[in-house]
Amino acid sequence: MGLLSNRVDRGSLKPGDHIYSWRSAYIYAHHGIYVGDDKVIHFTRRGQEVGTGTVLDVLLISSGPTRPQLPCPTCTPPEDGNGVFSSCLNCFLAGGVLYRFEYAVSPALFLAKARGGTCTLAASDPDDVVVHRAKYLVDNGFGCYNVFKNNCEDFAIYCKTGLLVVDQGRVGQSGQAVSIIGGPLAAVLSTPLRLVTTNVYGMAATAATVYCASRYYGDIGFRRDVVKVSVEDLTRRLAIGSLQVVEPQITPARGSPPQLLT
Template structure:
């Protein structure tokens, strides 16, 4: 792993690793937990690996690596899947390149990797706990998929750290969502009006600075709106929220109050 790329060889994988593979020219990455024996547990939308429920699906499905990959018979999700599925490594990668998500990175490295969804300042729990969470959620689900508040990266970060977002109205743990939506929005809103008509280089420098600052502040390792929750407690809360809310796929069930 290095400054520019987290690419790794399959032979270096260990149970409990958080892995990902970019889809569609680095627009979107799919994340999962490697649990050993060539198996990956990951969170999807109704069992569909690239399903986001947004217009982004048109691009992902038409040009992503999965278009060239035919899932093996043992990895086809069952109908009515709750979203957490187990796949072989090849089916998870779907023709893409293997990368490993980095934990406990220093702030300088975090900022240097401008693209979110590759690393975090947070510390991972021991591998056996990570694998236990992933397997438990495979059998019990992770709530409703939401591309901005409860996606595959949120799932893997929870498995690695046990942290969940307290406030349902805020964005989830996903670095991808923060970098694509939260960071640019914060930069735009925080740029003084006088800079909009000033030197474009100064405006760009200000925007980049605000963007980097917002990414650090929104990282799961820095946020104050998260709490540690054991997986058994999480699934009980998910079941209660599901009963109260009904089958609404737009509600980010893993958030707690």
């Protein structure tokens, strides 16, 4: 894993890898789980890779794949499924560059990454378990897509770790979502310094510290509002619309075990 880039070549991929590709202008990355045989399982809003259901979608959609996509005979039509579908690696990349998301990174390396959505402190489960979760969710779904609480990165992180944020009122596991929220938060919290100092470097340092802290404390490997949920139990709970009460099957993401929220 490089400090500046997690770029990999296709030949290094193995089933169970969490991969992603940045879309135009690096506005967002699309994430999925490589399951072998040139196939990737990923989560979308019925084929739309990112969306909020608001006017912001005009900007987000315009940043999507720019290369015309012809119908692919090997890929499941996303509009016919539940949002989780399988596609070939070429369709997943849509002309973009291939990157691999890294797990169980050190805190120093995590903080050295300038942008979220590339790595996590949390450890991955065995590859066969990861592939099983991804394939199971193709048939059973991953709930309703939400760009901040339940997006493609949340899906891939769940497949890799089995961990879910149980408070549905908060941002999900996605490092991208945490970065999006952390940036404006850092700017707001550093603004009062302008009233007492004109030191641009001090304000920049404060903003950077707040941003890094928001990313670190929001990472799935640090948070305590997460639970370990089997994929079979997940789909059952999605059917009844509740993740709040779960069996005591929590395993530690990093350090001490997260709290069980009921």
